[in-house]
Amino acid sequence: MAEPLAPPPLKDDCFALPPGTHWTPVAEAHAMLQDRLSVVVGQEVVPLHEGLDRVLASEVIAKRSNPPQPNSAVDGYGLRHADTRDGPQTLPLVDGRAAAGAPFEGELPQGYAVRVLTGATIPEGVDTVILQEDVTTDGARIAFHGGLKPRANVRRAGEDVDAGEVLFSAGRRLTPADLALAAATGISELTVRKPLRVAVLSTGDELAQSGEQARADQIFDANRPMLLAMIKRFGFEPVDAGRAPDDRDALRDMMDKAATSADLILTSGGASAGDEDHLSALLNESGAMTLWRLAIKPGRPLALGMWNQKPVFGLPGNPVAAMVCALVFARPAMGALSGEGWHMPDPMVVPASFSKNKKPGRREYLRARLVDGKAEVFPSEGSGRISGLSWADGLVELPDGELTINPGTPVAYYSYASFGL
Numbered sequence: 001m002a003e004p005l006a007p008p009p010l011k012d013d014c015f016a017l018p019p020g021t022h023w024t025p026v027a028e029a030h031a032m033l034q035d036r037l038s039v040v041v042g043q044e045v046v047p048l049h050e051g052l053d054r055v056l057a058s059e060v061i062a063k064r065s066n067p068p069q070p071n072s073a074v075d076g077y078g079l080r081h082a083d084t085r086d087g088p089q090t091l092p093l094v095d096g097r098a099a100a101g102a103p104f105e106g107e108l109p110q111g112y113a114v115r116v117l118t119g120a121t122i123p124e125g126v127d128t129v130i131l132q133e134d135v136t137t138d139g140a141r142i143a144f145h146g147g148l149k150p151r152a153n154v155r156r157a158g159e160d161v162d163a164g165e166v167l168f169s170a171g172r173r174l175t176p177a178d179l180a181l182a183a184a185t186g187i188s189e190l191t192v193r194k195p196l197r198v199a200v201l202s203t204g205d206e207l208a209q210s211g212e213q214a215r216a217d218q219i220f221d222a223n224r225p226m227l228l229a230m231i232k233r234f235g236f237e238p239v240d241a242g243r244a245p246d247d248r249d250a251l252r253d254m255m256d257k258a259a260t261s262a263d264l265i266l267t268s269g270g271a272s273a274g275d276e277d278h279l280s281a282l283l284n285e286s287g288a289m290t291l292w293r294l295a296i297k298p299g300r301p302l303a304l305g306m307w308n309q310k311p312v313f314g315l316p317g318n319p320v321a322a323m324v325c326a327l328v329f330a331r332p333a334m335g336a337l338s339g340e341g342w343h344m345p346d347p348m349v350v351p352a353s354f355s356k357n358k359k360p361g362r363r364e365y366l367r368a369r370l371v372d373g374k375a376e377v378f379p380s381e382g383s384g385r386i387s388g389l390s391w392a393d394g395l396v397e398l399p400d401g402e403l404t405i406n407p408g409t410p411v412a413y414y415s416y417a418s419f420g421l
Ligand SMILES: Nc1nc2c(c(=O)[nH]1)N[C@H]1C(S)=C(S)[C@@H](COP(=O)(O)OP(=O)(O)OC[C@H]3O[C@@H](n4cnc5c(N)ncnc54)[C@H](O)[C@@H]3O)O[C@H]1N2
Pocket: 202, 203, 204, 206, 207, 219, 220, 221, 222, 223, 224, 268, 269, 270, 271, 272, 273, 274, 277, 299, 300, 301, 315, 316, 317, 318, 319, 321, 383, 384
């Protein structure tokens, strides 16, 4: 008869971090990634109107000043300031007018005023424009009170931007306002980065696809729709690489396909070192695998490797850990790979409305909501509690060390929006 199997004794340090294991602190992991990742996408030239949300590959320089010539800020009358004095006065009007797109020909004679409309090029001789609400006119003269400010209502050429000024640096993701500025300064084409294509692959025999009939022992794949949607929100190109069974050959095929259609592969599940953790085994086999045990909660295991020259981020399977690692590690990494640059948002420091005794050793991310300027947290820290991800509008980050938090303690809060979600 076999010896009865005795359970292992509890260790004194069972709640401490495993001895001898190096837990990579988040800051160290960030520094390493930042150091090792570089732009992997090429460039292309697109017409200005296709520039929205694209990442600039080079700086953009204004070709033209804005405005290109001095123009009027108001509807009114142009005159020489030297022809005015304090107190009530009149000036005769010249024939003709200056309108936007239809300039006044010639120079304004001394001692006259000229009708000007908003946006019109300031006629030669005019240095000041009086608002039409401040004059009376019979069509041949204007009467007004003096004391005008010299150059009133005149927009100087280049007062907004001068030709030759740098409008944007490389790496900027273009906004609607950027397109307006580029158009106004004579830019018609933009040299941008090709979009970063990010493949998302789920692993695990337990996964069923939404819409399919799930066996009783199966769960629906929640990570893939979440990660694909996150990539889209970040402004990258999501590539659905499907769901791989716990079979090394099938996973290898799917990884090969993902590597041909994307610049970066995000997987979820199979990242740790369990019997069915085929992803880490496969990356190990390819010789380009590092399993990072990160000092982060949730999301301890992160498998990083290269597959057919494409970087792979093997995110943990638990959906909460997958999302946290995608925000905290994959998002800034995608910035570096896409040409946008490494970027972590700045948190808002807000008072906590919760209590917690945080143990030392791991940086923690709690699902949080901002209510009346205070951070509330989801009552459960379970890494499979997807409802908390959906309940939250951001994350509270607790530092690596030990900390006692009471209502009112300042904490770092990152809104989902600050990551681009
Ligand atoms: N002995 C240990 N076991 C575990 C440890 C550990 O340190 N020692 N770490 C735990 C932590 S923390 C995490 S996170 C997971 C990470 O494991 P894997 O990345 O290998 O993920 P799986 O084991 O494949 O899955 C974990 C969990 O997530 C579910 N899952 C996976 N993919 C999806 C998906 N696409 N949609 C929804 N849910 C998914 C999966 O069914 C599991 O329940 O390991 C712990 N174990």
